[in-house]
Amino acid sequence: MMKMSGGVTSCCVALLLALTSVSAVQKLKSINGLKKINFGTSVPKHSLVLLHWFANTVEIDSDNDIWLNFDPNCEDYGLHHYRNDERMLNQLPRGYRYYTIGNLLEDTSEQLPAYVRNPPSEYAGDNRDRIIFRVQDRGWRGLHRVDQVYITQHYDTSEHQGSRYDPDHTYQITTNLLRQIREFSVEEEQQSLSYLRHRYGRNIDDFQVNDIRDEWGDLVCLGLLLFIVIEEKYSSNQRNNRSENDRRPEDNIRWENNSPEDTRLEINNGSEDNIRWEINNGSENTVCECPCNWLVICCIVLFILALIILLCIYFLKR
Structure with missing residues (x-):
């Protein structure tokens, strides 16, 4: 009885460890999932270049x-x-193997395209990023089917972990994500930039697209993918910060008093909302234009009402 209990306990512990190792690897299902990865800080940008090549090299059937x-x-x-x-990954079923790809120091890495071996310096990395995939050892009709794909990286040398992979920065890539990345192919049959931008990067303007085209040339679809996943959120934040900084109080309120009979107040709050008051005692008409949002008007009205109520209370107490 004790032996059976010990055997059951051992099986439960082994199952728990297996489930823990599986659940520790985050699964990325779309480009939106890729955007949540900190490429350039905790994950090399080059891993996205390598993943783009892999997605466009394998075949995906119906x-x-x-x-x-x-x-x-x-x-x-x-x-x-x-x-x-x-x-770090699932234990292999019988007849399967894991392979890793992406070591640029291997002689056979020369078979990789130039944009993977020698990308722009910003995306070069330090040869730590890898792709791991699981494949059946004996392929059907000489073909090899892949059923799991991961991006991962070696620990940094400063972490003194040898050649081990970092499980905290290992991500499983779904077939759907590979299909989406394939839409950014750099081959002859490329998707239009307008289609890719509107589907995956709605915050990118025409000027940024032109800059990407000038920088990447024939690899413009790859450049657009990198910008959408890595750079778009930073450029969007910078654009918002510039917009906020441009709205200084001294620039938003302007008094004009050209003569005793002419008084003018302009309040400009951004490009859409503004208040303009013109009082001209020398003419028959008084103009008041308020193409502003109702929230501002309501606040002004409430402030005036509160002031009137306070004055009434004050005089009643006297």
């Missing part, structure tokens, strides 16, 4: 199965087996 168009056992693209010694 059943959402992912197929390699190269033999992983030939160690193309700097690829090699990953043994999962640290148990």
Whole structure:
């Protein structure tokens, strides 16, 4: 009885550890999920460049199965087996293997396109980012089906963890996300920039698109993807900060008193809301234009009413 109880306990502990290791890896289902990753701070920007290449290299069929168009056992693209010694990922079922790809120091990494090996310096990284995928050891009709894809990275050398991967910055990539990234292909049949911008990056204006086109040339779709995922939120914040800084009090209120008979007050609150009062005693008409929001008007009215009530209370007490 004691042996059976011990066996059950051991199985429960093993199952708990397995579930814990699986749940620790965050799953990214769309480009919106990618936007939540801190690329450039905790995650190398180059990992997104590598993921773009991988998504546009594999084949995805109508059943959402992912197929390699190269033999992983030939160690193309700097690829090699990953043994999962640290148990960061699921334990392998029989007949499956993990592979890791992206080591730019391997001789066979020369097969990677130039934009992956030598991207702009801002996206170069330090050769820590990798893609791990799980594949059936024996492919169907010579093809190899991939059923799990991850982006990960080695620990920084300052963390003294050797060549281990960092589980806190390992993310599982779904087939849907790979499909979305494939829309940013740099091949001849590219999606239009206007379509990609309106679908994934609504905050990008025409000037920014032109800048991306000038910087990336034929790789403009890749540049747009990087901007949408990494740069868009920062440029949006900077644009909002500039807008707020431009609204200084001294710029928003202007008094004009050109003569004793002419008094004018202009309040300009941004580009949309403004109040303009013109009082001209020398003419027959008094003009008052208030194309402002109702909230401002209500606040002014409430303030005047409160002032009248306070004055009435004051005089009644006297």
